[in-house]
Amino acid sequence: MSQSVGTPPATLTPPPEVVAARRRRRRLAVLRPAYWMPFAVLLVVLGLLWQLGADKLPYLLPPLGEVADAVTRDPGYFLHHAWVTLRNALLGLALGFVAAFVLAVLVSELPVVRRAVMPVAVVLNVTPLVAIAPALVVAFGFGPEPKLIVTALICFFPILINTAIGLRSVPREVLAVYRSVHASRGELLRHVRIPTALPYVFAALQIVFPLSVVGAVVAEMSAAGSADGLGTSIQVASSMNNLAVVWAAILVLALMGSTLLLVVTVLQRRVLHWHESARNR
Amino acid sequence: MPAPAIRVDAVRRHYVLEDFTELVALHDVDLTVPAGRFVSVIGPSGCGKSTLLRIMAGLEEPDAGTVTLGGVSPTEAAADKRIGLVPQAPALLPWLSVLDNVRLPRRVNRGANKADLPDPVALLERAGLGDALHQLPHQLSGGMQQRAAIVRAFALHPEVLLMDEPFSALDELTRESLQEQLLDLWSQLTATVVFVTHSVSEAVRLSDQVVVMAPKPGRVVETVDIDLPRPRTADLIRSPEFHDHEIVLRELLRWSYEQGAAR
Numbered sequence: 204m205s206q207s208v209g210t211p212p213a214t215l216t217p218p219p220e221v222v223a224a225r226r227r228r229r230r231l232a233v234l235r236p237a238y239w240m241p242f243a244v245l246l247v248v249l250g251l252l253w254q255l256g257a258d259k260l261p262y263l264l265p266p267l268g269e270v271a272d273a274v275t276r277d278p279g280y281f282l283h284h285a286w287v288t289l290r291n292a293l294l295g296l297a298l299g300f301v302a303a304f305v306l307a308v309l310v311s312e313l314p315v316v317r318r319a320v321m322p323v324a325v326v327l328n329v330t331p332l333v334a335i336a337p338a339l340v341v342a343f344g345f346g347p348e349p350k351l352i353v354t355a356l357i358c359f360f361p362i363l364i365n366t367a368i369g370l371r372s373v374p375r376e377v378l379a380v381y382r383s384v385h386a387s388r389g390e391l392l393r394h395v396r397i398p399t400a401l402p403y404v405f406a407a408l409q410i411v412f413p414l415s416v417v418g419a420v421v422a423e424m425s426a427a428g429s430a431d432g433l434g435t436s437i438q439v440a441s442s443m444n445n446l447a448v449v450w451a452a453i454l455v456l457a458l459m460g461s462t463l464l465l466v467v468t469v470l471q472r473r474v475l476h477w478h479e480s481a482r483n484r
Numbered sequence: 485m486p487a488p489a490i491r492v493d494a495v496r497r498h499y500v501l502e503d504f505t506e507l508v509a510l511h512d513v514d515l516t517v518p519a520g521r522f523v524s525v526i527g528p529s530g531c532g533k534s535t536l537l538r539i540m541a542g543l544e545e546p547d548a549g550t551v552t553l554g555g556v557s558p559t560e561a562a563a564d565k566r567i568g569l570v571p572q573a574p575a576l577l578p579w580l581s582v583l584d585n586v587r588l589p590r591r592v593n594r595g596a597n598k599a600d601l602p603d604p605v606a607l608l609e610r611a612g613l614g615d616a617l618h619q620l621p622h623q624l625s626g627g628m629q630q631r632a633a634i635v636r637a638f639a640l641h642p643e644v645l646l647m648d649e650p651f652s653a654l655d656e657l658t659r660e661s662l663q664e665q666l667l668d669l670w671s672q673l674t675a676t677v678v679f680v681t682h683s684v685s686e687a688v689r690l691s692d693q694v695v696v697m698a699p700k701p702g703r704v705v706e707t708v709d710i711d712l713p714r715p716r717t718a719d720l721i722r723s724p725e726f727h728d729h730e731i732v733l734r735e736l737l738r739w740s741y742e743q744g745a746a747r
Contacts, residue, residue: 376571383541383569384640385562386592394588398579477579477620 262446269447270454280436285455287431288419291347292463295354296415303359304404307366311396312388317367328360332418336425345428353425354418358411365407369400402478405471412463416456489519489644489676490540495549497535497702508701509535512549515695515704519554519643522670522677524687525695526733528741532702533680537648540678541569553644561644565596568637568675570647574629576621576636583608583617586636597640602673604639610672611635611665627658631665638669645675651686663689667715684737688729689716696733698740705743706736 216222232238250267257264274281310317332353339349373395381391423434433452440448475481492515498506510532517523525533538544539551542558553561561567576585586604590597608617611631621629630650637645651659663686670677681687687694688710696706710729712720720726 374573374575376573376575377577379538379541379543379571380569380575380589380636381592382543383562383567383646384565384589384593385596386589390592394592395577398577401579477622482622 265446265450270450273445273447273451274455281433281451281455284431284433284436284452285459288416288423288433288456289459291350291422291432292354292415292419292459294347295351295418296358296411298351299355299358299411299415300362302355303362304366307363307370307400308392310363310367311370312392324360324363327356332357333421333425336422339422340426345426345430349426350419350422350432353422354415357418357421358415361407361410361414362404365403366400369403370396372403373399402475402480405467405475408467409464409471412467413460416460416463420456488516489521489554490515490517490678491550491552492516492536492540493550493552495536495539495546495551497532497539497544498547510539510546511701511703513702513704517676517678517693519676520674521692522679522690523693523695524679524681524691525697526681526684526687526737527697527702528682528699528737528744530699530702530744531697531740532699533697534648535702536697537646537678537680540644541567541646563593563596565593565598565640566643568640568642568645570633570637570645570650572649572652574621574626574633576629576632578621581618581620582613582624582632585621585632586639589636589640601641602639604635607635607639607669608632611669625658627654627662630654631662634662634666634669638673638675641673642675645670645677647677647679649680649682652682659686666690671715684730684733685721687733688712688726689721694733696736696740699744705740708733708736 253264253267257266306316306320310320335356336349336353339352343349343352370392377395378391381395386394419432420434420437423429423432424438426435427438429435433456436452437449440446440452472481492513495510495513496508497510499509501507513532513536515523515536525536527533535544539546540553540558542562551558554566556564558567576582577588580588583604586608590601590604605617608614611634613628613631613635616624616628616632621632624632630653634647634650637647651662654662667690679687679690691710694708694710695704696708697703698705708729712725712729
């Protein structure tokens with residue numbers, strides 16, 4: 204049973220220039236036309252359709268040139284309002300995250316808390332936030348408070364549900380191993396349950412980061428007397444029939460949401476490099 | 485004669501089913517394992533062998549009867565970190581390296597750690613995982629993952645090692661190499677072992693004693709001593725004595741299998 208003469212070794216190392224070329228090719232994959240062309244073509248088609256529509260129906264859509272003008276004429280205006288909205292969105296998200304995460308831990312550890320809290324959380328979730336927002340404005344005024352609360356509320360439920368499920372998703376055999384060495388509840392939570400829940404938490408964050416912008420804008424729109432925020436800009440500009448500014452603000456919001464999603468996705472790939480979601484790409 | 489490390493006395497375990505009737509998972513099970521012995525529990529599925537192991541590990545309470553490990557209850561033994569558990573799946577944490585997976589059970593419930601814990605790196609090297617110390621579990625083959633799970637248990641230097649079909653998901657050759665590894669670690673860090681399996685040759689190869697269980701209701705039907713010398717070399721495994729033991733056990737297993745099929 205000797206090894207035959209022609210058997211190659213198990214791993215082959217090609218010449219360095221071949222390896223380098225392969226590495227370069229993978230890194231530059233996004234730059235290849237096959238990668239970005241479909242999206243670019245769709246973008247151009249949509250732009251052309253838009254211009255065509257704006258030509259025929261000027262009250263429906265502003266020409267793209269005017270939208271661009273609106274931004275370049277006063278970029279400081281958009282920057283300021285975008286910053287206010289972004290700040291409200293992120294602060295509200297942070298608030299909602301902390302509350303939902305802490306509650307998820309309590310819910311998964313204490314059945315009493317679960318039975319008390321979950322029905323309330325479900326009712327809160329099915330109640331339209333657009334309906335609650337004006338009430339909060341009446342209660343808290345035109346400052347940032349109602350915006351933070353609405354954003355926190357809109358982010359709360361997905362984080363609570365996902366985290367609670369994640370914390371309970373530890374495989375039975377893993378639990379058996381750590382119970383057999385009498386790990387305390389706190390140790391189990393810290394070393395096993397919370398890391399197990401991380402993929403679920405990130406799935407929630409992917410939903411909730413863009414949603415936080417929705418929450419902030421809805422609250423801004425409900426507070427008719429607010430001084431700033433893109434939601435306010437949209438309301439003011441639309442009451443003056445200034446479609447170009449309305450659409451410019453909408454585009455800034457879309458950009459903001461996409462950037463937030465990108466940030467979460469990059470963060471997720473870093474943190475969850477050990478998870479299937481990062482490997483099966 | 486040393487005091488028994490494990491004593492199972494008239495243990496019963498009933499499960500309440502969907503229709504509120506009861507399934508007798510274990511009926512009056514008695515078992516005594518002297519300290520330092522390697523005992524396998526063998527039987528067809530549904531005979532309660534895994535339930536018995538879970539009760540010994542303190543993961544389940546018996547409905548009647550008592551279990552003691554070194555004179556104390558399984559819960560107390562777990563609190564004292566006298567138990568090493570190797571489940572059917574490796575149960576490694578996917579975000580921790582192999583080494584950190586072996587270390588974590590030692591980091592929890594620290595107060596109960598023994599004074600002379602073995603060096604985890606040396607143990608992993610001895611088990612052939614020296615090159616995989618800093619790899620994540622998903623980078624390892626199934627056999628290497630299960631090896632890490634065995635080292636994780638031995639790294640606690642437990643008095644009692646409870647193993648629940650740890651090799652059942654592995655291919656024949658990997659299985660044999662892991663059996664060797666297990667015996668090697670066991671010879672270095674003596675422990676009383678209860679090893680649940682459904683493989684006759686595995687039971688004969690590893691054990692001093694094999695307990696045969698039958699289902700419906702789950703019970704012990706026979707205890708067979710395996711008086712083959714150690715180390716159990718490749719020559720011994722091919723010997724007629726080894727085969728005789730296998731034949732006896734296979735007959736007993738067939739009988740208990742028919743018990744399950746007949747009812």
